[in-house]
Amino acid sequence: MEHELGIWLVRAEAEALGERLQQQLGGDLLRPWLVTEIAPLEQFRRVFGCYRQWLLIMATGIAVRYVDGLLQDKRSDPCVVTVDEAARYAIALLGGHEGGANRLAQRVANTVGAIPVVTTATEARKPLVLGIGCRRDVSEEAIEAAVRQALGDASLDLVREVATVSVKANEPGLLAFCERYQLPLRVIALQQISDRPWVSEPSEWVRENLGVDGVCEPAALIACPRGRLAVPKTTLNGVAVAVVLDSWTPWV
Incomplete structure (x- = not known):
């Protein structure tokens, strides 16, 4: 058996x-x-x-x-x-x-x-890592819309993985989005993000609710430490997305 x-x-x-x-x-x-x-x-x-x-x-x-x-x-x-x-x-x-x-x-x-x-x-030839933060119970459709806004003309096929904070590890909409597009979800501990607060624009709402200045940018940069922030935090309908480009790719 x-x-x-x-x-x-x-x-x-x-x-x-x-x-x-x-x-x-x-x-x-x-x-x-x-x-x-x-x-x-x-x-x-x-x-x-x-x-x-x-x-x-x-x-x-x-x-x-x-x-x-x-x-x-x-x-x-x-x-x-x-x-x-x-x-x-x-x-x-x-x-x-x-x-x-x-x-x-x-x-x-x-x-x-x-x-x-x-x-x-x-996976090695996919150069992009997405950092995503969202409010509770945000829909899969809202997350996809925010992601596509952040990516602009870039295809989802170039995304290697999605990174988020540990308190969002079981967020239904985020899990459904990752499952739909077969994107691995990398969970970053809240303490790691607190220790590496790389944010271009602090969020008062995130600070009040999680105790850190932001989620999407530090999560993506921790997941891809040699990458650079290609798209700083963008927001849409309760979803924040940042895009990090791996510095070691065939296109760089």
Whole structure:
């Protein structure tokens, strides 16, 4: 029987991290040290095909050795995401598009505040990051209208990801917009935005409600730290959008 997500711990020291990820993402938390009669690597080989997605809490070098010899076809192999024990990076290692590793890496990153590492060519050639802030219960249509206003003549196809503040992580209209256009949503902690208050025009409303001067500009710049602010904050019907252009693109 095939299961959805397996979370594999290589060391007991990562158990707290594994439990937090399981609480948010679901799946099975696998602790190989509990089975003393079978080596951990052999245990993994026996169950590799039983899951559609794998989250390996270990160094990428160890992960490569774990999957060595197990892969058959990218259209049917489980996807693999690795995260280090300090939860700094969530790396889409295998099955980025076909298996859903890119999306899983984003979900892991949003759960623990890690940096998602996505290296598939399609995403690498998209130079724009959107920062979006919005009022509560703003519709998907309002968000799209504000985004298209900010983009001007630029296509949504050039957008790599959307960034917002943690308190907006479950905003229905924003989630629906991202889902419709298959845009990853990067969640930036409110404290990070407070520590990096890069805003061209402070908002009194945002300051009163969130305690920071703005959301869309700092969220986009944190998500793309080597980028530059191509379009400062624009607002429309309760939605604020900023556009950041990655400085390392074929067009720059």
